[in-house]
Amino acid sequence: MNLPAGPGVVFTRRWVVDFVLDLAGYTPDRDLGAMVAVEPACGGGAFLEQMVSRLSASCRAHGRNLGDAIRAFDLLPHNVEASQRVIEKVLSEGGWKSAAKYATAWVEQDDYLLRQREEQSADFVLGNPPYIRLEDIPQDRLAAYRDACSTMAGRSDVYIGFYEVALRSLKPEGVVGFICADRWMRNRYGARLRRLIAAHYSVDFAMALHDVDVFDRRVAAYPAISIIRKAPQGPAVVADTRRAFLADDAMTVVAWKRNPASPPIANGRFEIGRLPHWFSGGDSWPSGSPARLALIEDLNDRFPLLEDRATATRVGIGVATGADSVFVTSGSACADVEPDRLLPLSMVRDTKSGGLAWSGHHLVNPWDANGELVDLAAYPRLQAHFERHSSALRQRYVARLGPEQWYRTIDKIDHCLTARPKLLFPDLKNCLHPVLDEGGLYPHHNLYYVVSDAWDLRVLGGLLLSGVAQAFVEAYAVKMRGGTMRFQAQYLRRIRVPHPESLSASDRAALARAFADRDIDAASEVATRVYGVCIAAIPK
CATH class of the missing domain: 3.40.50.150 (Vaccinia Virus protein VP39)
Structure with a gap:
């Protein structure tokens, strides 16, 4: 005792x-x-x-x-x-x-x-x-x-x-x-x-x-x-x-x-x-x-880590607002603010099918292209929207730290990220579920993303769909009751991948095809060859 x-x-x-x-x-x-x-x-x-x-x-x-x-x-x-x-x-x-x-x-x-x-x-x-x-x-x-x-x-x-x-x-x-x-x-x-x-x-x-x-x-x-x-x-x-x-x-x-x-x-x-x-x-x-x-x-x-300066491959998480009921909007509610204050937002529900099916959600965006908060006086409808929710916004911890920035989201917006192709990963899932955003959406905070200057993201998506990548995440991730795992950035960063140029043209094509077909077995078969392990070595 x-x-x-x-x-x-x-x-x-x-x-x-x-x-x-x-x-x-x-x-x-x-x-x-x-x-x-x-x-x-x-x-x-x-x-x-x-x-x-x-x-x-x-x-x-x-x-x-x-x-x-x-x-x-x-x-x-x-x-x-x-x-x-x-x-x-x-x-x-x-x-x-x-x-x-x-x-x-x-x-x-x-x-x-x-x-x-x-x-x-x-x-x-x-x-x-x-x-x-x-x-x-x-x-x-x-x-x-x-x-x-x-x-x-x-x-x-x-x-x-x-x-x-x-x-x-x-x-x-x-x-x-x-x-x-x-x-x-x-x-x-x-x-x-x-x-x-x-x-x-x-x-x-x-x-x-x-x-x-x-x-x-x-x-x-x-x-x-x-x-x-x-x-x-x-x-x-x-x-x-x-x-x-x-x-x-x-x-x-x-x-x-x-x-x-x-x-x-x-x-x-x-x-x-x-x-x-x-x-x-x-x-x-x-x-x-x-x-x-x-x-x-x-x-x-x-093998090197997935997040790698040499390939400019980076893992991140979408925007946290601290008040999604104020900052995340869709449908007719989008008319409450100026159109250029609406940032198309990808949500977990958009990724369920394995392809990206945008649900029409937007972020009510208080940030300008330089990473500064906009002047509310220049956006009367945005100002009115935030003022209606002023009490809830000002009670957030981030607002108490900087009262003059009471209408900010917790995270700043990286406007360059919106246009970039990226792989999206839902936060809670039983297995790795990479989904390609070819550009145009900004991820919500329940989505993790991977961007890269060197990888064809369809090829990388095939590798990350495989049982080899799954073995990495299962080894590091916290498992919730019922077998659901938290696919957090710290665990995704632990995945090891080969150098992009080391893959043959046929392996790249096969991985991209497996990714498009959501075929985990096919992705795993190619991955074991690329990693130099036998398929029996992948724990079930």
Whole structure:
């Protein structure tokens, strides 16, 4: 247990605790008494019980005293007392004298993120850190956390700090073994932590357990096990699970991990494989099956990103207004403003068929060609339109920041974009859905777009329709309930594509034809040839 008593309390199941400890290498055959293991948020002692049991067996086998081989912390006094009772019970049953003394010495009431500590003092940091959004933390403590933990940026979660402090406390070859939500691997607030890990540590093991009952009750926590070592990055074991994954499967995974020659496994309960290395930098890390990650890693090594200065290929998002009911209009309402203040607007509904079928919507446009707000006095009908909605417009955050610009849209209009051919992508979709605008419309904010100086957009559209591009987006994108994905610019930018000039004339023609026909299978067949992968390598 790692959360204060109340509605959010969850207990880690016994077999999951054993799984984490085995993966981290905290096993009784090793001389654990010569090492230091830390449980940073011990709660009721779910991890501590098994850690102490293993330490006891190891010390008996190696002829050691218990010493100070375990350190544990918790903020709440009743958690400290509960964990001390657990330790005392385990040691007493193991025949150790002074069990109560060890229990008192090993477990402290303290804030792990703020306590004074020796750097590089831990061989293991193991547990299930708390999940608490920063907005739920008192301001004075939050300020202290941010000062102590440089990775806790933006709308972070407190577990980010636990990762950082744990990692910084490791001795060389020391290990952090956590079961924790894996949103930090992909979300923006995890960027600093990802950068820290990529620069100084090795991701040895990562397994998603999103649908597995790892806690005593179902919680929407997106749990995953990560084993991170203070060492140069080497090969990484990656695994994905299904709901049927159970304790026996965990034992199989542990045995598989210990044998570097183990072949990949893919069955109805889990998939596991090895990558030559992990993903670099602070950009979001991909997720999914080992086959998908192996494909992504290979293509990352061989091809440039979709957004590329060399080809002037750029990914963007349409205009956000902050008040669509005022700025987006159609039909007879268009007569409310001067005709040259109406900008033809493409909407998500216009792209449903796979071709662009304009629905007649316009943006009531307050910007001139130079990117400046127009003088309302020069447009009496526009001025009257905005004045009718003045109260709603002035209440927007963007208007409060600049009251003199109260009638602006959140985003400025790039008038050059309207005439440019562009590929459009709806924000929410089960699969990539590129649609060509040959020019003339400006995208709404629920549409992402791609423009390029070097690509024939029909050819690029064929590549982006393919299963290869889909594998990229599925690996990086946040998936909503029901399988719908958010096709945000940051995920589209992660797609790798070949150089346009490297494609043969026949492949270009075939991709353009597949795009026109909306034929995903045909696009995928050409894409696998262009990328140099077999079609069986594309995860379904």
